[in-house]
Amino acid sequence: MTEQKNQHILLTSRPKGMPSMENFTFEDIEIPEPQNGQVLLKTLYLSVDPYMRGRMNDTKSYVPPFELNQPVSGGIVAEVVESRSGELEEGDLVIGNLPWALYTTAGEHEVRKLDPELAPITANLGILGMPGLTAYFGLLDIGNPQEGETVVVSGAAGAVGSTVGQIAKIKGARVVGIAGSEEKVNYLKNELGFDAVINYREAGSIRQALKEACPDGVDVYFDNVGGEISDAVISLLNKYARIPLCGQISLYNLEKQDVGPRIQGQLLINSALIKGFIVSNYASQFEEGAKQLGQWLQEGKLKYEENVVEGFENTIHAFLGLFKGENLGKQLVKVAEPSQS
Incomplete structure (x- = not known):
């Protein structure tokens, strides 16, 4: 050596x-x-x-x-x-x-x-490691998407978000992604089968774009980014909506405390759930999660x-x-x- x-x-x-x-x-x-x-x-x-x-x-x-x-x-x-x-x-x-x-x-x-x-x-x-397991447990345990529900994913073209959207499709949900370039939009729609994708850099009003993409409201919001994007999604929550709170990348480099809308009212009137989590919470179940992700990968149901x-x-x-x-x-x-x- x-x-x-x-x-x-x-x-x-x-x-x-x-x-x-x-x-x-x-x-x-x-x-x-x-x-x-x-x-x-x-x-x-x-x-x-x-x-x-x-x-x-x-x-x-x-x-x-x-x-x-x-x-x-x-x-x-x-x-x-x-x-x-x-x-x-x-x-x-x-x-x-x-x-x-x-x-x-x-x-x-x-x-x-x-x-x-x-x-x-x-x-x-x-997809078989920390990001895939984060998507798997956060979406299925907290988000619990049901067939026909609308699932919105921010940071949708990242390792976690892209897996979340595909698992939601496997479960029969309608999936709306939020990403930051036309390349990512095209990938999510054409390769991964997302039902709608919003380019937040080009959308003008993100709230209006979300209203058009989610005409029946939002049942599950997998939050990877926080900030104004999450404020807009939360304004469209349905009754009993669930929010797995995974990341807040839009806030990580801020030098001052972020101030935004107070969301508690929206959670209250919709009997909605928001739950923060980290993947290590599910450490005892990692083998189960990795096995299922591996099976979906081999069956061609997951891409990365x-x-x-x-x-x-x-x-x-x-x-x-x-x-x-x-x-x-x-x-x-x-x-x-x-x-x-």
Whole structure:
């Protein structure tokens, strides 16, 4: 391994508003030696996700904030290149929550072995991983869409939103997506079969566009974005509507507290439910969810897109692209090819 180099990415300052390259440092480090029960891993793909922005603030949330001058971490698919584990062998492909680094060590129980025959390995960071499971449990447990109901999804062309819409279609619902480009609109309508899609950047009045797209009101709103878009959707709620509250990407980079309409009245008069959730709430059911998603994928009922940025050195650019709407589907960084085929 001596001819190889290692680098990791540190969060060196907390962003004010939109993050920038100045908040991060690439640092050259030694390749670590695995201890008993550990493996040395070479990063193949890493996931960049909107929730990571919240962890860059020093505030209380559902996960602790990233520490300053420590590596950022997230979902990573890696290859075992050296093993001191009785459970994992050199050449095994694994997934885990790991530091953003070219090489890292992990305990044998801190990662999960992947079977590359079941699906492309990158799918484990997307439709079969955290985003797919988020869509699955949030929509089905909280949203509970029924045949013929109207389901609205914001952030509909992202990894979570696109899966939500497809599952809602499987359940017989009418699906309306909200996205930010004509490319995304066309993909959602023509490839994924959404019934209507609104380009919020071009719609003029988002409220009027939603009224036209949802003539029978809104029964389920899967909220990924918050802000004015969510205000408009909530104004169209039907009786007993359900809102799985998944993300608020429109608010993540605001420097001041957001102020908007008070929605409690709408919830009250419609006997509506809004429930925030994080995917780890369903950890005990992950196997069930992944199995069902995998079955739908094999049956051709689910499709997915990946936006793959090449090169570890472009990780921060890929992360920042999430907030500029650059990704269609799951945003990934390809770091390396496996050493073994």
